[in-house]
Amino acid sequence: MTNVPDDLLYTETHEWVRREGDRGRVGISDHAQSELTDVVYVELPKMDRQANAKEAIAVVESVKAASDIYAPVKGTVVEVNKALEADPGLINREPYGQGWIFVLKLDNADDLKQLKDAAAYRTQIGS
Amino acid sequence: MPVQYTSIVEEHQAVRNAVGIFDISHMGQLVIEGSGAREWLNGMLTNNIHKLDVGTGQYTFLLNDSAGIIDDLIVYRIGEQSFLLVVNAARTEEDFAWMQKHLPAHVKLDNRSADFGGVAIQGPRLLELFHALFGKDMHPPPRNAIADLPFDGTKVSVARTGYTGEDGVEIFFPATDAVNFWNAALENGKPFGIKPCGLGARDTLRQEMCYPLNGSDLSPERNPIEAGLGFFVDLTKPNFIGRDVLLKTKKNGPREKLVPFRMKEQGPPPRAHYAVFANGERIGEVTSGTISPSLNWGIGMAYVSAAHAKIGAQIDIEIRGRKFPATIEKKPLYKK
Numbered sequence: 454m455t456n457v458p459d460d461l462l463y464t465e466t467h468e469w470v471r472r473e474g475d476r477g478r479v480g481i482s483d484h485a486q487s488e489l490t491d492v493v494y495v496e497l498p499k500m501d502r503q504a505n506a507k508e509a510i511a512v513v514e515s516v517k518a519a520s521d522i523y524a525p526v527k528g529t530v531v532e533v534n535k536a537l538e539a540d541p542g543l544i545n546r547e548p549y550g551q552g553w554i555f556v557l558k559l560d561n562a563d564d565l566k567q568l569k570d571a572a573a574y575r576t577q578i579g580s
Numbered sequence: 581m582p583v584q585y586t587s588i589v590e591e592h593q594a595v596r597n598a599v600g601i602f603d604i605s606h607m608g609q610l611v612i613e614g615s616g617a618r619e620w621l622n623g624m625l626t627n628n629i630h631k632l633d634v635g636t637g638q639y640t641f642l643l644n645d646s647a648g649i650i651d652d653l654i655v656y657r658i659g660e661q662s663f664l665l666v667v668n669a670a671r672t673e674e675d676f677a678w679m680q681k682h683l684p685a686h687v688k689l690d691n692r693s694a695d696f697g698g699v700a701i702q703g704p705r706l707l708e709l710f711h712a713l714f715g716k717d718m719h720p721p722p723r724n725a726i727a728d729l730p731f732d733g734t735k736v737s738v739a740r741t742g743y744t745g746e747d748g749v750e751i752f753f754p755a756t757d758a759v760n761f762w763n764a765a766l767e768n769g770k771p772f773g774i775k776p777c778g779l780g781a782r783d784t785l786r787q788e789m790c791y792p793l794n795g796s797d798l799s800p801e802r803n804p805i806e807a808g809l810g811f812f813v814d815l816t817k818p819n820f821i822g823r824d825v826l827l828k829t830k831k832n833g834p835r836e837k838l839v840p841f842r843m844k845e846q847g848p849p850p851r852a853h854y855a856v857f858a859n860g861e862r863i864g865e866v867t868s869g870t871i872s873p874s875l876n877w878g879i880g881m882a883y884v885s886a887a888h889a890k891i892g893a894q895i896d897i898e899i900r901g902r903k904f905p906a907t908i909e910k911k912p913l914y915k916k
Binding site: 494512514516 | 583584587588589780784847848849851870871873900
């Protein structure tokens with residue numbers, strides 16, 4: 454049974470966002486990591502990069518395939534998870550914890566309203 | 581066969597350290613028999629069939645007139661003048677049509693693919709599982725041999741072959757027995773840590789051994805000498821389809837060669853179709869690549885221009901616009 458925490462927001466492309474004041478921490482959902490399995494490489498976004506909503510800014514590669522990771526909303530990259538460079542498997546083991554990928558400073562916190570809540574994301578993935 | 585049952589890496593490790601089972605029912609089986617079958621088939625395939633005793637097999641190629649690879653396959657001599665060809669699923673029809681076109685009147689060619697199911701059982705604990713399945717007094721045939729063995733009131737064909745680099749067997753049985761055999765193997769394999777394995781693990785296992793995959797590393801545009809597989813071509817045979825072209829390739833040297841490589845640094849996995857560079861000049865293209873689960877490191881195979889195809893040569897693999905250094909290596913890329 455795939456885990457979809459109630460306190461997070463989600464995108465159609467399987468990113469999750471945790472709101473932290475005017476920032477949003479971003480990772481990929483438990484469902485996404487279990488579909489990808491065996492993450493072997495993460496290409497992190499550049500610090501201070503500005504991204505539009507739905508812009509590909511990171512890559513998660515499993516043995517199976519390379520997958521783009523999209524900025525859920527418009528913002529600026531203010532933190533990246535360097536721990537993933539040495540241990541990309543964190544995404545498989547702790548998708549909502551140590552496996553986070555980057556933090557965006559949100560251009561407009563209201564943009565988060567366009568994302569899905571846990572119930573809507575559960576419906577999307579048939580969970 | 582699915583890409584994975586649980587995880588490519590877990591399935592890969594099961595085969596390297598315990599035992600894994602693959603459903604290979606999709607593979608094609610062509611049966612050729614009749615007086616003169618042996619001589620005729622020797623003119624169709626690159627390896628020398630005269631080296632095969634009844635009950636043994638060899639890896640070989642079926643080539644087109646320009647020596648391009650239609651298929652790579654294993655031919656078993658199952659009788660004085662009868663042969664079983666185990667071929668790639670996606671090529672079965674084409675193999676059949678090509679052979680049919682050249683078939684003499686006294687030789688019979690049958691596509692039996694729909695009649696057979698099959699599994700590959702591979703890994704260091706193969707023998708333990710084999711005895712659990714077939715009985716303590718039964719033994720699998722020696723490497724590259726094939727034998728009919730009794731199983732559960734019926735008969736199955738067991739070949740000591742595989743695509744993983746581990747000790748292994750490939751077993752063929754009537755398609756109607758497939759589910760029964762699969763379940764029996766999984767049940768009996770439990771004490772040995774058996775895992776069902778998918779296409780993903782098959783691909784990482786074969787890449788560590790530098791076994792080519794048809795459609796990726798081999799194609800009708802490539803010949804066996806370019807692919808570095810001249811060992812399975814007997815140019816001393818007086819005649820076989822593609823021989824003239826191969827003699828020329830051998831004399832002049834191939835334009836490009838398939839080489840194994842290993843990344844120099846930890847980084848993204850190399851993948852098929854990435855461009856290969858040397859000193860800033862484009863010299864070829866990756867045909868297979870992955871992170872090797874055994875080495876936890878990027879490996880792959882690429883066709884590069886012959887001048888650069890030297891063991892130890894430094895190359896760069898372009899991944900999303902950035903160049904990552906790699907070294908051309910010797911086969912295999914993984915050794916126990």
